[in-house]
Amino acid sequence: MLFQLLHQRTPVPREKYIRVSVDSLEGMKCFALNFMRKVKEIQFMPNLYLYNCIIFGFCGAGRLQDAYDHFEMMQREDVRPNQVTFTILINGHITDGDIDNAIRLFNKMSADGFPPDRIAHNTLLKGLSQVGRLPDALSILYRMKKSGFFPNKVSYEHLLRCLCASYSSYAAFKIFEELIGHSYFFRLYSLNWLICILCEDKYLHEARLVLDTMHKIGKFPSNSTKELLGDKFFQPTEFHD
Numbered sequence: 001m002l003f004q005l006l007h008q009r010t011p012v013p014r015e016k017y018i019r020v021s022v023d024s025l026e027g028m029k030c031f032a033l034n035f036m037r038k039v040k041e042i043q044f045m046p047n048l049y050l051y052n053c054i055i056f057g058f059c060g061a062g063r064l065q066d067a068y069d070h071f072e073m074m075q076r077e078d079v080r081p082n083q084v085t086f087t088i089l090i091n092g093h094i095t096d097g098d099i100d101n102a103i104r105l106f107n108k109m110s111a112d113g114f115p116p117d118r119i120a121h122n123t124l125l126k127g128l129s130q131v132g133r134l135p136d137a138l139s140i141l142y143r144m145k146k147s148g149f150f151p152n153k154v155s156y157e158h159l160l161r162c163l164c165a166s167y168s169s170y171a172a173f174k175i176f177e178e179l180i181g182h183s184y185f186f187r188l189y190s191l192n193w194l195i196c197i198l199c200e201d202k203y204l205h206e207a208r209l210v211l212d213t214m215h216k217i218g219k220f221p222s223n224s225t226k227e228l229l230g231d232k233f234f235q236p237t238e239f240h241d
Contacts, residue, residue, distance in 0.1 A: 048074075048079055048080070048085075051070060051071075051073075051074040051079055051081075051085070052084050052085055055070050055088050055089065056088045058092075059088055059089065059092030059095070060095075062095070064089075064092050067089060071089065082114065083114050083116065083117045083119070083120055084119075086105060086106075086109045086116075087116075087119055087120045090120065090123055090124055091123050094123070094127035097131075099127060099131055102127055103136065106120065106124050115147075116147075117149075118149040118152075121143070121144040121149050121151075122144075122149075122151055122154070124140055125141060125151055125155045126158045128162075129161065130158055132165060134168070150182065153184040156175060156179045156184060157190060160172055160176065160179070160186060161190055161193070163175060164190070164193045164194060167200075167201075169197040169198050169200070169201040169203055170201070170206070172194055172197065172198075173194065173198060173203065173209075185217055191213075191214055191221075192221055192222050195210050195211060198210065207229075211229070
């Protein structure tokens, strides 16, 4: 009945909604395959949105091979993937810990005529930052800006933490300035970390700017950061140019 209504594009009353519960990965795979078979039986041709939903489900469950099976199936049925399809698969690789294949697929997008959009760039940038691939993350950041895109708040946050973990204090500060320029604000933990590494590298002027920004938005440094500020901020020291 549900499929007939879909085929006729008839609105389904709320009380007639059907909820499906699948209690295993195998069950989900069987449901997806049976769903596709049933859709075709009523001559309701699967569209891009439907394929993207199924690929997203398999990626979310860590079933990348099943996701790729449907990726290939959609193309055999003349359903052309789009940037969303590729981004779902890129995120699937990142979630699976396979960052190299995420990069490969990202590069394949342009070659296949699907130039990465802002979401694709942000997805890969966040993934690279999460695993500490700083050179690759900075390369993607450069490509983003060259394409006219800028990171979102989550990507900025992960990139800042990656830079802090690498003790790239001044580069981290420049990312902080970019984020403030977009009216984004980092989490308190990240701001404390940034102040600490700036102080350790004697970028005290930059550390003061971060602290001032924190005060303006009603945030205050942690006790450990306060101790560091007490030692570093109020003693004569040589500043960087």
